[in-house]
Amino acid sequence: MVKSEKLTNVSYKAVQIRDPFWTKYMNLVRDEVIPYQWGALNDRIEDAAPSHAIQNFRIAAGEAEGEFYGYIFQDSDVAKWLEAVAYSLATSPDLELEKLADETIDLLGKAQQADGYLNTHFSIKYPDRRWVNERDNHETYCAGHLIEAAVAYYETTGKIKLLDIACKLADHIDSIYGAEEGKQRGYPGHQEIELALMRLYEATGVERYLKLSLFFIDERGQEPHYFKLEAEQRAERFGRESLLKEGYYHLYKHNYEYNQSHLPVREQHHAVGHAVRAVYMYAGMTDVAAATQDQTLIDSCKRLWDNVTQRQMYITGGIGSNHDGEAFSFDYDLPNDTAYTETCAAIGLVFWAHRMLHLDPHGKYADVIERALYNGTISGMSLDGKSFFYVNPLEVWPDACKRPDKMHVEPVRQKWFGCACCPPNIARLIASLGQYIYSQSEQTAYVHQYIGSETKLEVAGRSVQLSQQTNYPWDETIELAVSPDRPGEFTVAVRIPGWCEGASVHVNGQAVSVEATLHKGYFAIKREWKAGDIVRIVLPMPVERIYANPNVRVNAGKVALQRGPVVYCLEQADNGAILPDISLPEHAALDVRFEPEVLGGVAVITGEAVRGELFGWDATLYAAKKRSERSVSIKAIPYFAWANRGAGEMQVWIRER
Incomplete structure (x- = not known):
């Protein structure tokens, strides 16, 4: 701990x-x-x-x-x-x-x-x-x-x-x-x-x-x-x-x-x-x-x-x-x-x-x-x-x-x-x-953010090189190389994000129980380290449906999509106009794929949703008859990348049915 x-x-x-x-x-x-x-x-x-x-x-x-x-x-x-x-x-x-x-x-x-x-x-x-x-x-x-x-x-x-x-x-x-x-x-x-x-x-x-x-x-x-x-x-x-x-x-x-x-x-x-x-x-x-x-x-x-x-x-x-x-x-x-x-x-x-x-x-x-x-x-x-x-x-x-x-x-x-x-x-x-990305205390090296990088710290009287390799946030795996200048005991603390369930950690191929030593959001690995030790961290990234506190009234009946640390949105460029008309069935399957040619290379979320038919309303403002509905394919992109393909509608929170 x-x-x-x-x-x-x-x-x-x-x-x-x-x-x-x-x-x-x-x-x-x-x-x-x-x-x-x-x-x-x-x-x-x-x-x-x-x-x-x-x-x-x-x-x-x-x-x-x-x-x-x-x-x-x-x-x-x-x-x-x-x-x-x-x-x-x-x-x-x-x-x-x-x-x-x-x-x-x-x-x-x-x-x-x-x-x-x-x-x-x-x-x-x-x-x-x-x-x-x-x-x-x-x-x-x-x-x-x-x-x-x-x-x-x-x-x-x-x-x-x-x-x-x-x-x-x-x-x-x-x-x-x-x-x-x-x-x-x-x-x-x-x-x-x-x-x-x-x-x-x-x-x-x-x-x-x-x-x-x-x-x-x-x-x-x-x-x-x-x-x-x-x-x-x-x-x-x-x-x-x-x-x-x-x-x-x-x-x-x-x-x-x-x-x-x-x-x-x-x-x-x-x-x-x-x-x-x-x-x-x-x-x-x-x-x-x-x-x-x-x-x-x-x-x-x-x-x-x-x-x-x-x-x-x-x-x-x-x-x-x-x-x-x-x-x-x-x-x-x-x-x-x-x-x-x-x-x-x-x-x-x-x-x-x-x-x-x-x-x-x-x-x-x-x-x-x-x-x-x-x-x-x-x-x-x-x-x-x-x-x-x-x-x-x-x-x-x-x-x-x-x-x-x-x-x-x-x-x-x-x-x-x-x-x-x-x-x-x-x-x-x-x-x-x-x-x-990193911090240190007298006995512990901390890894706060998962970003491919290298640094040297002074921990427990040793010079310790840390090196991360990862394709985060699109990939759920991080490899952290820990190389002290000489073998010795100290702690490496890696953050387990609050959004993540089922994280796993291996040291040199051996599984370590995360639950046993998770404290204040960090998994602390105290052991005798030597040059070339590898910590493999896997942070599962299924598409999560996020719901707002009911006091956030504007989001009542709505859901947002998040994968890993990335929040997603719908854009008109992918889903057509009148985005608020789209509703996402509660149990609809959502798939993820990386598209290297889209917005500089991003993971997109796709799935089937429902929207009302739009035809027949040109001369009608109100009607007593409910519109028929149809199934539509939707694509969500990372929120940070919206508005890079011209002006259009965008929304993060989607109606759920």
């Missing part, structure tokens, strides 16, 4: 991925997405929404003339691009790309002000309004993404210029905010810097970054409410009429739940408000809880985790069902056709789950990482890496996307967005995939 113990993460730099599924995505990020996004940041993509992000930095650096363009948080797109570049360089060195990144970093350094401040929107447009509206102005949000990029670039290249820029910026922020006399007792309106400061603390060992992150977390939601005080100060300084002109004023002036500042974080029991802000904050809380071993903060993280994953998460790993505010709604409110489920929110859920896994080693966190990775994150990018979803619904009727309540839903991916947070976010997630 694996006892609860502190895990040490294995860096993305220490993992080499060679996987039939994920290597394609990583190559896509390297070869297509990073260059494409550089073009978008420089406004070179024809018919795409302009970005102007690089030009903003040129203007702030004094290298160009002009006005700031874009959203108030436009700088963050450049930071996330740099972070994705850093991860990509770790696995695929590229001197030209590194040179481009270095030149971009030089530009950022020139744009940074003498006191460490770095934000092109305020440097160019409102130099007199720094730090007056942290509720709305995203100054610490942009700073957080810059800090994350700086840590990643330093870890990959060893170069300190961007890290120095980030430290100078963090030190400036520390001079503005805090409990000390003369500082502002504020905190971010859009959380991000909390987790970024913890990464900076881990990279530098400078304790004030930990203390500042803890301050932002502890101060949130206290009375008197900072955002109210801040607004009163702006009214006094700039005139009360100025508040009415603020972009977020009317929507959020009394809605403190929107940015999770309605209560102190230790008193929060339900996930509310903007979903991305929430999970970024929860990730930062988890980092701080792990560093300080604050039990009240640990308990809060666990309560919020349970609420999100057991009450407010879609089967795809998407979160944030409400398009009004890109927000959580209320427990079990998970509409399919109006789902917002922003790509960034699923990515943020992965970040949080990864931290929870190391705070409290349990397979349920790795299960959620897996669910989001194979479904709700990569659905946000086309198979060619050149178009993106901001919103990831579970049901689409293209004509209905014209309705005011569904206009946020796009039936096809877009080349770029004016608010382009999602494309570079998915690039940095995929490029850093290696960090989600």
Whole structure:
């Protein structure tokens, strides 16, 4: 049995991925997405929404003339691009790309002000309004993404210029905010810097970054409410009429739940408000809880985790069902056709789950990482890496996307967005995939995700090489080679996914009883290992019919199809129009076959279903006679691959009869 113990993460730099599924995505990020996004940041993509992000930095650096363009948080797109570049360089060195990144970093350094401040929107447009509206102005949000990029670039290249820029910026922020006399007792309106400061603390060992992150977390939601005080100060300084002109004023002036500042974080029991802000904050809380071993903060993280994953998460790993505010709604409110489920929110859920896994080693966190990775994150990018979803619904009727309540839903991916947070976010997630596969403790090597890869760990005083070979998620077999530098006893813990029944494990051809030593989702194999030992893991992957809790009312009488970690959907391209008319008999046989020519090579599910006859209704809206029915063949494809064959209907949940 694996006892609860502190895990040490294995860096993305220490993992080499060679996987039939994920290597394609990583190559896509390297070869297509990073260059494409550089073009978008420089406004070179024809018919795409302009970005102007690089030009903003040129203007702030004094290298160009002009006005700031874009959203108030436009700088963050450049930071996330740099972070994705850093991860990509770790696995695929590229001197030209590194040179481009270095030149971009030089530009950022020139744009940074003498006191460490770095934000092109305020440097160019409102130099007199720094730090007056942290509720709305995203100054610490942009700073957080810059800090994350700086840590990643330093870890990959060893170069300190961007890290120095980030430290100078963090030190400036520390001079503005805090409990000390003369500082502002504020905190971010859009959380991000909390987790970024913890990464900076881990990279530098400078304790004030930990203390500042803890301050932002502890101060949130206290009375008197900072955002109210801040607004009163702006009214006094700039005139009360100025508040009415603020972009977020009317929507959020009394809605403190929107940015999770309605209560102190230790008193929060339900996930509310903007979903991305929430999970970024929860990730930062988890980092701080792990560093300080604050039990009240640990308990809060666990309560919020349970609420999100057991009450407010879609089967795809998407979160944030409400398009009004890109927000959580209320427990079990998970509409399919109006789902917002922003790509960034699923990515943020992965970040949080990864931290929870190391705070409290349990397979349920790795299960959620897996669910989001194979479904709700990569659905946000086309198979060619050149178009993106901001919103990831579970049901689409293209004509209905014209309705005011569904206009946020796009039936096809877009080349770029004016608010382009999602494309570079998915690039940095995929490029850093290696960090989600393995962990280690003093006596145990953990395998969290089944991805073809190699790494070396230090376990029980030995250097241990682990190597996975698999065609997961299409194939149910994983071979794990365990090779210590010398024979010795230690534990290898492999995750048995929550969706799997009947898993089997063999070591060097000998069966091992999984049930006897399964603990918190992991099968722990403690033995004397020697070089060349092989663990063969078989995770049976029948097609599963998944049913929703009856409180999820929109899914009453419906079923979803899942095989292994992959959620499936019906698309019009395979099944014709009016998909809601299809019903799946309860005991209908469902078959699986891999189709290498379909959508880049995927396993599809086929079977027989029933639908009503469609003829004879051209001139009739209603009738007192039930339609005759006919048997039809259906094909379901992985949800992540939908909308790669043009606009058409799609649905995850199918009527069952």
